[in-house]
Amino acid sequence: EIYTSLVNVKHAISLERKLIDSLKSYIELESERLQDIRRFYAKVSHLHSEVYQGQTSALANPLLAFTLIKRLYSEWPNVVYSDDSVENLQGLRSGYELDGSALPKLEDLQGAARALLRLQDVYSLQVSALVRGHFLTATDRGTKEVYKPLVSVPLSGDDCFLVGKVAYEQEDYYHSVPWLEQSVHLFRGHSRDPENQGTLEDALDHLAFSHFKTGNVSYALSLSQELLHHDPVNKRVLQNVEKYEKLLVVRPHMKGNGLRRPTSKYLRTRQAYERLCQSHGSHPRHFQNPRLICNYFTGGNPGLFLCPAKREVLSLQPFVVLYHDFITDTEAEDIKMIARPGLRRSVVASGERQATADYRISKSAWLKDSSHAVTGKLDQRIAMVTGLNVNHPFGEYLQVVNYGIGGHYEPHFDHATVPTSPVYTLNTGNRVATFMIYLSSVEAGGSTAFIYANFSVPVDEKAAIFWWNLHRNGEGDVDTLHAGCPVLVGDKWVANKWIHEYGQEFNHRCTLNPNE
Ligand SMILES: O=C(O)CCC(=O)C(=O)O
Ligand SMILES: [Fe+2]
Structure with missing residues (x-):
């Protein structure tokens, strides 16, 4: 467990520093590899544009004929079947796996997400501000900054998605809604980053269902429609849309019962x-x-x-x-x-x-x-x-x-x-x-x-x-x-x-x- 002690969290920094070094050498190796491929590409395309110029007569030159055959027989396969990229990737992976036991586990991610939800509750922090890296608490007279960080680190759509999902999985829609709202907001108009786990579709899906569960069917419907826009053949969502539309025909003004914070058995006080x-x-x-x-x-x-x-x-x-x-x-x-x-x-x-x-x-x-x-x-x-x-x-x-x-x-x-x-x-x-x-x-x-x-x-x-x-x-x-x-x-x-x-x-x- 890493999240239960800051000593372990601090250790995780040195782990990531090592990973940054190995990613750097991976990028260098891959750049060299791509540079070699580019050089080969330039060589072959130059031959075709400048030497052969689309004329097979050029092959009357035995040197050109020989090099063509050699290229096709051995140079192309060496490029096409190269193991270099796999070797580079393996180097990167073994650097990551070497520290396997010291790496965070799912329980750490969930524990850290629950910590954010706890801080949000106990210090009445605004989720929209937290997401921008600010610690603002709601008071009777507006908002107050409880802590001013030296550098404000904003969260990404995927960060918010993971926090919202932890709440969602506990059927805690009071917390899942604001985090998934932020996630949807940040994901909209962004292309997918390779490091991300969630997508705009995932966030819309979870947010729509959270709203449905709290009785806000019309909002669940519009989010599901937006989701269909990106994934038009998603059967489950198509069925949901049908269900929500029927529900709204019966009760067109259904607005939901609002979000209520879950009660905890320990906190009578x-x-x-x-x-x-x-x-x-x-x-x-x-x-x-x-x-x-x-x-x-x-x-x-x-x-x-x-x-x-x-x-x-x-x-x-x-x-x-x-x-x-x-x-x-x-x-x-x-x-x-x-x-x-x-x-x-x-x-x-x-x-x-x-x-x-x-x-x-x-x-x-x-x-x-x-x-x-x-x-x-x-x-x-x-x-x-x-x-x-x-x-x-x-x-x-x-x-x-x-x-x-x-x-x-x-x-x-x-x-x-x-x-x-x-x-x-x-x-x-x-x-x-x-x-x-x-x-x-x-x-x-x-x-x-x-x-x-x-x-x-x-x-x-x-x-x-x-x-x-x-x-x-x-x-x-x-x-x-x-x-x-x-x-x-x-x-x-x-x-x-x-x-x-x-x-x-x-x-x-x-x-x-x-x-x-
Ligand atoms: O950390 C604190 O302020 C209180 C700790 C405490 O009550 C305890 O460890 O029993
Ligand atoms: Fe105590």
């Missing part, structure tokens, strides 16, 4: 989630609530006297704090470097087991090897600022996460909510607290959103965020429902340290008060 993702860091400030303080924090720990933690209290219920400049650039780079080889598709708890899910798109690695000085140092610092015991198994190993294209983690709890959860396999109780370090910045998107608590925290490079997942009585705090918003632009890395209940008996008092 979708509206709040998307609002928080769009608002780009919307936590209340200390001037709005005087108890939300910023301070240099030591917690009485001598280890912090010389360099106290820069602590900002973001929320009191649930209790969430942000530690600015928690990690140095070098430490963040070291952690990423150590984690890179171990990155695997992130999983989520699924009953008693763990499984991949569309609602968490990232790769992650557990840093189990305590021989790395940097992980030990971080553990020590986390223990100092939280006052908690983070040694394994009271703290889990550091989990380093790299998000992929449009990577996200939809609203979830970090703590176990069922007794069978894999969280309990350490036998140290539930995850009482989360300590999450931002190891990178991002250009746009990717905030951490607290859904019920109604605030979001933008990715703040080198900062760390801490919150209690459990109430003091050990019950899960539903207010901690949180999410990693889709990364709009950038390469987002975080590291999670989950701290468990056991081992904290003298550090974090529990309570017998059932309401606390």
Whole structure:
């Protein structure tokens, strides 16, 4: 899987660079081959126009007769049956196939297309602008540019076709329609490029059917008629046209029921989630609530006297704090470097087991090897600022996460909510607290959103965020429902340290008060 981590996407660039080199040498070889053929063509046609001049008498010259026979016997076959073009093509293909296992697969293409649809939804992006390479979001007062790329790369008709087709195949016509509209628009009046998979006819076909499925029969009819214009004997389309015409006779004003966004079973909290993702860091400030303080924090720990933690209290219920400049650039780079080889598709708890899910798109690695000085140092610092015991198994190993294209983690709890959860396999109780370090910045998107608590925290490079997942009585705090918003632009890395209940008996008092 490439699309679930930007590390892999970056690797794909070097793959393509190699392919460009081999395409260049293919073009050179083919040009030489064509040049040779052209020279032969020029030679023979010159003989015919200048020497024979259509007169067979010229063949009285034995030299001309000999060369004619030689040409027909051996020169022409050497040209006609040449293997050179096949050899050149094989060279090109073997360069491509050599990297076979590292090349994107269908699931990558579909995953990347779904990422675009997700970004379109969560950030209310206009498809027509996206297609032109712009990130415009619809607001009450018109449109706003959420991100201004250095270079805007427009999409082609075929690009849009593939995105629309992914939605179409999921019977998601809300998304297939705008993408296929763009595809049809871009394909019209263009000849077919060899690299394309779809054609104007394909796009018209899918778009017409999407409209038919959503009840817009008259539009489905006119698109099908346009399609017949290009492919007049297409039986299926001829039948469709007949069907649509009959339907319109019965109900001439049929307009369709409009496009409705498909409901997702995970997103009961979708509206709040998307609002928080769009608002780009919307936590209340200390001037709005005087108890939300910023301070240099030591917690009485001598280890912090010389360099106290820069602590900002973001929320009191649930209790969430942000530690600015928690990690140095070098430490963040070291952690990423150590984690890179171990990155695997992130999983989520699924009953008693763990499984991949569309609602968490990232790769992650557990840093189990305590021989790395940097992980030990971080553990020590986390223990100092939280006052908690983070040694394994009271703290889990550091989990380093790299998000992929449009990577996200939809609203979830970090703590176990069922007794069978894999969280309990350490036998140290539930995850009482989360300590999450931002190891990178991002250009746009990717905030951490607290859904019920109604605030979001933008990715703040080198900062760390801490919150209690459990109430003091050990019950899960539903207010901690949180999410990693889709990364709009950038390469987002975080590291999670989950701290468990056991081992904290003298550090974090529990309570017998059932309401606390
Ligand atoms: O990436 C984020 O902002 C949140 C990640 C998260 O909640 C998790 O990994 O459990
Ligand atoms: Fe989480």
